[in-house]
Amino acid sequence: MTIVDSLIALTAVIGTLIVAFVVSVWLPGVERKFIHARIQQRIGPPISSPGLMSPIKFFFKEIINPNSPMPRLYNSIPLIGIIITIFLLIIIMPQLYPLAAFASIIALVGLLKVEEILYMFMGALSKSVLSLKMPFPDVVKGAKHPDVPRSFVEELSAMRAFRLIAFGSFPIYIAIFVPVAMASSIFLSDIVSYQQVHGPVLFSLSGILGAIVFFIGFMILLNEYPFSILKTKADVIEGPLLEYASKYRAYVYISRGLLIFVLSSIFCTLFLGIPPNLLSWTILVNILMAFIFTILMAVVSAFSPIFTFKQFYPVVAGVSVLGILAIIASFL
Amino acid sequence: MDEDNKITIGNSKNQIIETEVPMGTVHSAAIEPYRIRLFVEDEIVKDAEITIGVNHRGVERIMEGLPVEKANSLTEKICGICSNIHLWNSVLVAEKALEIEVPERAQYIRIIVAELERLQSHLLYLAHGNEVLGHETFSMRLFYIRETVSDLLCMIGGNRVQYGVPVIGGLRPRAELDQMRIQKLNEGMDLLEEKISNFAQRFVSDPMIMSRITGVGTLRKEDALKLATSGPTLRATGVEVDLRRDMKEYDPFEFEVITQDGGDVKSNLLVRVLESLESVKIIRQAANHLPEGNITNRSWDMQDAPITKSYVEAPRGKLYHSYALEDGRVRHSIVRTPSIANIGAMQYACIGCHITDAQLAVVQCDPCFTCTDRAIQIIRL
Amino acid sequence: MSLKSYSRARAVHVMLVYTGGCNGCDIEIVNCIFSPKYDAEQYKIFLTWNPREADVLVVTGPVTAHNEKPLKAIYDAIPEPKAVIAAGACALMGGVYKNIHGDIPSEEICGPVDKIIPVDAKVPGCAVRPQDVLAGAVAALPKLLNAD
Numbered sequence: 001m002t003i004v005d006s007l008i009a010l011t012a013v014i015g016t017l018i019v020a021f022v023v024s025v026w027l028p029g030v031e032r033k034f035i036h037a038r039i040q041q042r043i044g045p046p047i048s049s050p051g052l053m054s055p056i057k058f059f060f061k062e063i064i065n066p067n068s069p070m071p072r073l074y075n076s077i078p079l080i081g082i083i084i085t086i087f088l089l090i091i092i093m094p095q096l097y098p099l100a101a102f103a104s105i106i107a108l109v110g111l112l113k114v115e116e117i118l119y120m121f122m123g124a125l126s127k128s129v130l131s132l133k134m135p136f137p138d139v140v141k142g143a144k145h146p147d148v149p150r151s152f153v154e155e156l157s158a159m160r161a162f163r164l165i166a167f168g169s170f171p172i173y174i175a176i177f178v179p180v181a182m183a184s185s186i187f188l189s190d191i192v193s194y195q196q197v198h199g200p201v202l203f204s205l206s207g208i209l210g211a212i213v214f215f216i217g218f219m220i221l222l223n224e225y226p227f228s229i230l231k232t233k234a235d236v237i238e239g240p241l242l243e244y245a246s247k248y249r250a251y252v253y254i255s256r257g258l259l260i261f262v263l264s265s266i267f268c269t270l271f272l273g274i275p276p277n278l279l280s281w282t283i284l285v286n287i288l289m290a291f292i293f294t295i296l297m298a299v300v301s302a303f304s305p306i307f308t309f310k311q312f313y314p315v316v317a318g319v320s321v322l323g324i325l326a327i328i329a330s331f332l
Numbered sequence: 333m334d335e336d337n338k339i340t341i342g343n344s345k346n347q348i349i350e351t352e353v354p355m356g357t358v359h360s361a362a363i364e365p366y367r368i369r370l371f372v373e374d375e376i377v378k379d380a381e382i383t384i385g386v387n388h389r390g391v392e393r394i395m396e397g398l399p400v401e402k403a404n405s406l407t408e409k410i411c412g413i414c415s416n417i418h419l420w421n422s423v424l425v426a427e428k429a430l431e432i433e434v435p436e437r438a439q440y441i442r443i444i445v446a447e448l449e450r451l452q453s454h455l456l457y458l459a460h461g462n463e464v465l466g467h468e469t470f471s472m473r474l475f476y477i478r479e480t481v482s483d484l485l486c487m488i489g490g491n492r493v494q495y496g497v498p499v500i501g502g503l504r505p506r507a508e509l510d511q512m513r514i515q516k517l518n519e520g521m522d523l524l525e526e527k528i529s530n531f532a533q534r535f536v537s538d539p540m541i542m543s544r545i546t547g548v549g550t551l552r553k554e555d556a557l558k559l560a561t562s563g564p565t566l567r568a569t570g571v572e573v574d575l576r577r578d579m580k581e582y583d584p585f586e587f588e589v590i591t592q593d594g595g596d597v598k599s600n601l602l603v604r605v606l607e608s609l610e611s612v613k614i615i616r617q618a619a620n621h622l623p624e625g626n627i628t629n630r631s632w633d634m635q636d637a638p639i640t641k642s643y644v645e646a647p648r649g650k651l652y653h654s655y656a657l658e659d660g661r662v663r664h665s666i667v668r669t670p671s672i673a674n675i676g677a678m679q680y681a682c683i684g685c686h687i688t689d690a691q692l693a694v695v696q697c698d699p700c701f702t703c704t705d706r707a708i709q710i711i712r713l
Numbered sequence: 714m715s716l717k718s719y720s721r722a723r724a725v726h727v728m729l730v731y732t733g734g735c736n737g738c739d740i741e742i743v744n745c746i747f748s749p750k751y752d753a754e755q756y757k758i759f760l761t762w763n764p765r766e767a768d769v770l771v772v773t774g775p776v777t778a779h780n781e782k783p784l785k786a787i788y789d790a791i792p793e794p795k796a797v798i799a800a801g802a803c804a805l806m807g808g809v810y811k812n813i814h815g816d817i818p819s820e821e822i823c824g825p826v827d828k829i830i831p832v833d834a835k836v837p838g839c840a841v842r843p844q845d846v847l848a849g850a851v852a853a854l855p856k857l858l859n860a861d
Contacts, residue, residue, distance in 0.1 A: 032754075040472040042749035046723065049757050053723035057768075060717045062793035066765075129764065129790045131354050135782035136383075138354060138367050144381045145371055151351045156375065156687065225466065226540070233360040234464050235688050238763050245765040245792045304540050306466030308686045309375070311543050357783050358730055360762035363739060365731055365780055386779040387733040389810040390821050409809050412737025412840055456740065459747070475748035482744075493737035493840035702736045 008279075009095040015278040020089055020265070023287050024257035025052040027294045035298030051257050058250035066243035067127040074125040074243065078251035081118050084111050085255060089262045092269045094277050097189035105186040108266065109173055115259070116165050116221065119230060122240030123158030130237055157230050157239030163309075164220070164230065167316055172217025174323030178210030179270040181330040188269060195273025202271040209326035211271055215296065216319045218263050222256070225301030232306045261286075264293040348373050353687065357386055361464050361691035364701040370682075370690055377690045382679050384672075387705040395665045400426050400634075400655070401500060403662045407653070408494050410667065411703040413456060415494045416449045417646040418667070421653045423498040424644065429637035429657055430500070436623045438502040439581050441509055444517070444618045445488060445497045447611040451524065452481040453647035454564075454604040454611075457698045461601055464695050465544055470535070477527045484520045487513060502628030509622060517619045525612050532605045545597040549693025551681040552595060559677040562670045563649020565697045568603045569595035575645035584621070585614050595681075597689075600696040634660040646670055648698050669703035718858040721768070721794075725758045725850065725857070728767035730787055732824070734774030734808070737840030738801035742771060745843030758850055764790035769853055771846070772832075775803040775810045776824035788830045794860030796853035799826040800846055802839040 028051035037044025068074040088111050090096060097103045127133065131153040139146050179201045180186055183194035201207040220227045231239035244252050265286050269275040272289075274282045307315065350373040357365035367383040391410050395403040407422040408415045420442055427434060459474035482492045488507050489495020497507040509517070535541060551561070556569040566573055567590060574589040576582045590606040592599035637657040644651050649670025656664040674697040682693035714722075727746070731739050745751040746760045753760070761767050764787045776784060788797070802808040804826045811822060826832055833856050836849035 036468070037752075037754070040469050040749055041476065042472070042752040043755035044752070045754045045757055045759070049724050050759075053720045053757075054726075054759075056716065056720035057724045060720065064765075064792045129786050130358060130762075133786070134354070134357060134367075135786055136357055136367050136386075136779065138369060138381075138383055144369070144379060145349060145352065148349050148352045148371060151353055153353060153355065155351075156353060159375070228466075229688065232466060232688055233762065234466060234691050235355065235361065237360050238766075242763055243765055249766060302469045304467070305462075305544050306688065307540075308544070308688045310686065311540070357780065358762075358787055363729065363731060363743060364736065365733060365783070387777055388779075388821055389733060389775065389777060391810070394810070406809060409735050409839075412735040412740060415735070415737070463747070472747055472749050475744060476750060478744075479748060479750045491840070492842065493741060494735075700736065702734070705733075 012278045013090060013093055013095050016093055016276050016283070017086060017089065019278060019283065019287070020258065020261050020276065023290055024261040025055070025254070027051060027257045027260050027290060028253070030291060031294050031298040035295055036302050039299070039302045051253070055250035055253040058245075058253065059247045061246040063246045066245065067129065067133065068125045068243055069127070070125055074122065075248045077118050077122050077125075078244065078248055078255055081115060081255045082251055082258060084114050085258045085262050087111055089265060089276065092188060092266055092275050094189075094192070094275045097187075103188045105176060105180055105188070108176065112169070112172065112221070113165070116161070116169055119161040119240050120158050120165070123154045123161050123230075126154040126240055126243040127152055128154060128242035130242065153236045154239060154242055157236050160230050161240065168220050168227070168312070169217065170316055170320045171213045171323055172221055174320055174327065175210045175214035175217055176266075176270060178206055178213075178323070178326045178330055181327050182206065188275070191270060192273050192275055200272045204330070206326040206329035207271055209322055209329065211267070213319050213323035213326060214267055214271070215293070216315070218267075218293065219297055219300065220316070221263065222259060222297070224297050226304035226307045227312065228306060229308065229312060234306060260294055260297075261290045264290040267293070349378050350374065355691070362695060362699065362701075363460075364699070366699075366701045368690075368694065370687060372687055375687050377682055377685050377687060380679050380682050380690065382675060382694070384675065384701060384704050387702050389705070392665045392667060392706065395662050397661055397663075399661055400657060403655075403665065404500065405496060407667065408496055411669075411700055412493050413453050413700055414449060414646050414648065414703065416445050416497060417644060417651060418653075419496060420446060420498045421642055421644045421651055422655070423500055425640050425642045425653045425655045426500050426657070428642055429640040429655060430632055430635060432501050432632045433629055435502055435626050435629055437625045438627045438629075440618045440622050441488075441503055441507055441627065442498050443581060443585070444509070444615050445485070445495065445507070447615045447618075448481055448485050448488070450611045450647045451608050452478055452485065453698070454608045455481065457604055458601060461597075461692070461695055464692050465541065467541065470531075473531065477524065477531065480520050480524055480527075484517060487516060499628070501630060501632055502626070505628070508627055509619070514619050514622065517615065521612050521616050521619075525609065528605065528608050528612075535605070536602070542598070545601065545692075548597045548689045549678070549681045549685055549696050550594065550596045551677055555680060556595060556677060559680070560673040561649070561677045561697070562673060563645065563647070564603045564607060565600065565649065565674045565677065567591045568599040569593075575643060575650055579644060582614075585617050587614050597692055597696045604698070639664060648700060648703070649674060667706050669700070669706060671697070671700045671704040672706070675699045675701075675704060721857050722854065723757050725769055725854070726761045726767045727753070727758050727769045727771055727850065728761055728764060728787070728791075729771045729773070730784055732772060732774035732780040732784055732804075732826070733777035734801060734803045735840075738773040738804075738838075741840050741843050742773065742800060742846050745846050748843070751843040751847070753847060753850075756847060756850075758847070765792065767791050768794070768857055769796045769798060769850060771798045771800055772804050772826045772830075773800045774824070775807045775822045776826055776829055777821055778823055781823040781829060784829060794857050796833040796856045797826070797830055798834045798836060798846075798849045798853050799832045800836040800838075800841045800849060802837065805835050805837060808839065
């Protein structure tokens, strides 16, 4: 590979990142304005407000010390989240395929796992004013169980995050392994080239099942509404994110949009054989898929209440079984 | 507490409590300030403690010594959701004490306003319930339906929240219903009936919602009776009690007392939906058979009266007001609202729920913490 | 308009703290945000329940004794720049509850709100109308926009 080639590759990677970033800031606006507001029969916010203007606004707010035993670590977690998301995007780009070990499903799964674990840290480190710290005389004479250890609502979120790591992320990993089973390789380059020869995985029975499973897993990973037990308004308010203020909250906002884009790009790579690549017209398919995923997700979330574990376990179990069926079907 | 008087659900002594999760006083699920301490083991609520009294302002205390007309209008400020029923009941107490006859037309219009208020209160409850369920879309649709009722109340009383229609002896002159208003009322009722029944259809056919609310926060019939709950919360456990059956003002109207078995969140929500449709029925009857005549009886004299009591059926249950009058002023006043018993009962209903359902289990009784925080005195009988 | 002011005007996060009024203002404020008829989101006003996210604090009620400290705690948790809207007669001057004991200082009521935290915009009404709440939010905006 000559220097010119590597320079072009580098430009393509950086260009793709910029495109991903530019697209991702509009996704929350699309979700809120075009889907939620339409379904709820109202006008809704301007499309730029939720995803673009809110983070910019938070950048201009006062930087405060969060109520946390380790404020620096707590504040750095969203940034780590963004970096991991960017890594995820980089490893699925075709320019990185020569680095075979990186551009494999194993790296993908590992990075997604880290993304999930971050929520546990956030939950454990956040000590918001909204539950235990609220200055209210409740442990007084005559109160029930005065000696019980007391905890913050965010600790509930941390425990839930732990459970989600244990079982909630099954669907997305099973779905990722459907194309692996079809292409019989864990390397992304093989999966992509298999699809260029045999047509996209999506247009087969196991591909369709896998896509459904992937979508559910995508919503669980993003904590979107039926599956947002980590940050439901009914008990934990915002859960792990409660203490983020100013620019750290802006990172939280940005990372969500970016994660939508990256996960939909992963879907394109694995199920359509179209990795995000600025040098090809197929980047448009990636962008389109990001919008399609956002819209589908918004429609599902607008029509569903929050799930507790009673609903969560059967849904995850059922979807996982569907995913296993998809893998079995891919061998037939 | 005696052995036979013990609540059958809830805590035994030897149970494991892992941790306590306090919520409130500012919380997204219950917008009103109150503190709830949930004692959980593995996210299942084992015991709960609700602290009320955060909202205590002492309205009865302000009422003492005021002229009775002024005191009446103060009762309206006890609660913004059921303001009219407080006003109506305090006016009823005064009328009972002073032996005033109220014209029949005024009774009918009072009932129209009371039922409109029940409608808006129930719709608000359903919207809030859906908000706590996490279903923003349904919540917004219900708020949109509720706007129709708010507009009608604004038309009759002149304000969207505190309309203040009854006065001693009848009604405020503004609340007179002419032909145009009755027509608007009827149109509004048609719209509401259609929208509420459409919503109910959609609501009960949603499997996700049904899975969330069925069997959650169950309060058994015996416990509900022992804990002295009233109103829709009691009717949701299968007890057919409605104070409107005993009130002479409601005698001319046909309506059914809605009951559900179960006592869980689903029964509570459905009782309110079906009761809203009954309210629509009552309003139609009252608006279409409105008697002719005067709306205010002005021929009464102030006199001293001993303690006089009155019970009415508020949107949330049994509401009690009492007055003692002296020189045209209130010497004594006690207000007891239904929510105080209902909220206390919910402390037991949320035991055994998942922690996400716990707030829902509290919200199922339509808690109104502003109503609740009265000066109370426990009298052992 | 600089990017700072522009972005602040395009995303206003509102938090509601309710300190013991009669619920009337509360319903109307929730109404103005949740009801599709008023839909505050079309004016770029978003509801949040987290003080760390909020820009504008809407306070209703006369601030009862138990609510004083929580209100202060919530106010302190909001990062600058922030604005406070006192909504309703009780929040402005104590409403009908102010005069509980005549000249003797009241034990129940610590309000009105501006005794406890600085108030930037006042919305009168008993109960406030949703339109007025939106107008109040607009009146509080210059403070947000012109802050550094």
